[in-house]
Amino acid sequence: MNGVYGMTWKLDRHLKTPVYLQIAELLERSIASGEYPPGSPLPSERRLAEQLGVNRSTIVQAYAELRSSGLVESKVGSGTTVSRNKWGVSPSHTPNWRQYAEGGSFLPNLPFMRRIRSSMLHHGQMIDMASGELAEPLFPSGLLQSIMQEQPFTEPLGYDHPQGNPQLRVELSAFLRKQGIAAPEASILVTSGSQQSLYLITQCLLAPGDAVAIEDPSYCYSLPMFQSAGLRICRLPVHHDGIDPDDIARLYREHRIRMLFLNPNYQNPTGTSLSMEKRQRVLAIAAELRIPIVEDDPFSLTSFRNQALPSLKALDQEDIVLYIGSLSKIAASGLRIGWLVAPQTVVSRLADARQQMDFGLSILPQWLAGRLLASEGFPLHLLTLRKALEAKQQRMIGALEHYFSENLAFTAHPGGFNLWCKSKENISDHRLLEESIQRGVVFVPGSVYGSEEGFIRLSYARPEPEQMESGIERLAAALRASLALKS
Template identity: 65%
Template sequence: MWKPDRSAPMPLYRQIVEHIERGITYAQLPPGSVLPSERKLAEQLGVNRSTVVQAYEELRASGLVESTVGSGTRVSLTKWGVSPLHTPNWRLYTEGGTFLPNLPFMRRIREVTRYDASIINMASGELSSDLFPNRIVSRILREESFDEHLGYDDPQGYLPLRQALVNKLLQDQNLITSETSMLITSGSQQSLYLITQCLLSPGDAVAIEDPSYTYSLPMFQSAGLRIFRLPVHADGIDPEDIITLYKNHRIRMVFLNPNYQNPTGTTLSDVKKKRVLAIAADLRIPIVEDDPFSLTDFRGSIPTSLKSLDKDGIVLYIGSLSKTAASGLRIGWLVAPQSVVDRLSDARQQMDFGLSIIAQWTAERLLASEEFDKHIKELRQSLQQKQLLMLEALTHTLQDRISFVPPVGGLNVWCKINHAIDDGKLLEEAIKRGVVFVPGSVYGSEPGHVRLSYAKPRPEEIAIGISAFAEALERS
């Protein structure tokens, strides 16, 4: 995002004029394209609205842009010597293809948090930056000498990283696998994308938890899948519901997040996990196990994964460093039968030719370092501490008005609001008061829920954020 340079001798408004002129001249802003409103551009650029007003006035004076009441400011269709007849109708192209845009609530949250650093962010599922292993990563880059081959990597990913993960999964989670059954991906997101794109076809029926993080992923709709729901109760899904969905809709795959489920925080018992596997084996349908949070367990007793109990090759297991180290590393993994890994690696080559060797090398060094286990321990403590602050604030300000079951891991508290509310109104009222959260409907849930995350806010922000949220709730 371009921003004017406050230290430059040229006035800010003039810098904005020249920036827009460049955009027009080099056809990044083709004739007829709509410029942001004055208010919005001012917000984006971090300048006063009057500065943008002045810039737009100058552009109008030169005839480069035209403003009409009701339809805003547009790049002139005639003045610049370029006829719009020559520019492709980009709208037609950008509305084609199979990718649906993100959900409006998620877009709104992204917009607000992108341009306002002061807002207290209880919407993000991302760790606050002080929880990232910044120092370890800087140390690795500085001290450990990088001399890996800089060419195309193995389609399954950097071998030493796969080996390090095989060891970690065994040690931490008693999950036995091998490097040939593993694919390194750009976070869980890419694992899910590969599975929905390559193993399923448009029209296929799949089961997901209700509520579920995956519901908010446009990739499921983009892939043309028909989604059926497994209601999440206080103790997670009821495995028998899988049978019903299979009988009624011939579901071809089940997506589960059995440990510290996002958003509800529930964990399936081992008995239920075994039952899920037995049912899936019986019906011969694969389970996709998304497992980003297991290592955050506050007690340090990591819950069993479906994959570690799987003896029939039914589970496709997805893990990542995003929730336990840093999302910007973009490192995730898929553990699956070899034929599946082969197929998905092949498809991934067609999409992006794999991940940067530098990122993979860094991740391998991170996992191999002695400091990593210490990092995880500290992360658990910080998260538990932040959750405690949130629970105290919730109890203090909102007792009787909400209900929740605090999970012993993960990043979120899932709250039921004890009176009828309008999701959208509540969000806007909260934004006005400087806090954001995710409305429950984003997860396909019945109305009246919110997901409050303690991952991103600083400890001292939590009570303030909750009390702003309480005020917003008062008005909704």
């Protein structure tokens, strides 16, 4: 497409670079080459959007990028013009925020994840098979409302205990005891969710250059915090019954790994569970080598028949397991309540670091979470949740069998949120995701979790039951379109 001054503009939607940045870079080159002289007006946002076939909001973002580098100026009623100063350098100009944003040590989310979230924000009717989040009807909203009506909030509104609200930790201790985990209140740190627990561990207990072992594929691959912390990541392949414990000893010999990150029950993304025999061997090997295990356990209580195997922490006799849990998968993600069970020395260290970050969590969600865990209605909520998740999983399986026939292989597990699927065709993750977005459905490509192309993770927790068949039908159409483009 030709620009106002004759320049040919080509956008490539298959690049990892966001479209708005591509447009900003094209305009920047036009300005540098003199196509848009100092003081000249740029096309209106609406006009340029029509020329390039993009949303007006995309042009707004592109112009904002140019303003941040001082190349252009915008005035209400006058539009956007090229700065009259050379490259916009003058004492009054805005800092080059793009350079600042790209220069920090904390890495941004993976491009695939940013693309998925962007599509969800800009397309309200998107069928969401990507989010690891419960659908709103599965939240215990009625139970929470009744708690707030029956038990007025009377707590002090000052800063709370560095480890988290004392009463919530009492309730968490009792809650975990029912799962076979001995966790006195002093050994519990309340966090804003599992990811904050992982962040504190990587920042406070490890150092740049340390080697850690994670499952392959693994949710941890989708978290740039591991790379931001400068950790060396070693892979533990996941089989039908979990990792091979002998791989831990091998990685220790080869890399002197300092920590293991495991998700033993309904592992994300594969859905597999570590067998009981392997759990015992993992604990024995880790104890012998004195390697701490970080157990992320979001899904045990989603077991459809409440028959999940005991957590590693429940089997731990040597105090080598740091145990992470949260209410996100079993109650409501918006409560932002998680917990970490660890030796007191570790809890004190992480509580001190967290206090430096935010002076502690808000008292209101902690108060509400404590009342929720103590309520008589919470066990009934969990029972209802398990039944609903099982029904959703069966509905997704039925749709996959109908629309994909034998083109997509998967194994269902009796818990968790996800189906881990493998296409029998050689397809590009990027192409399939883009074709799916165009048809109004999103999923997470397997490469986000470290797997090879052709794997996809489909979540059945978020879509409404009536959306399930439509979403899978759209995904099947996207796969056909991807294969047609390849041929």
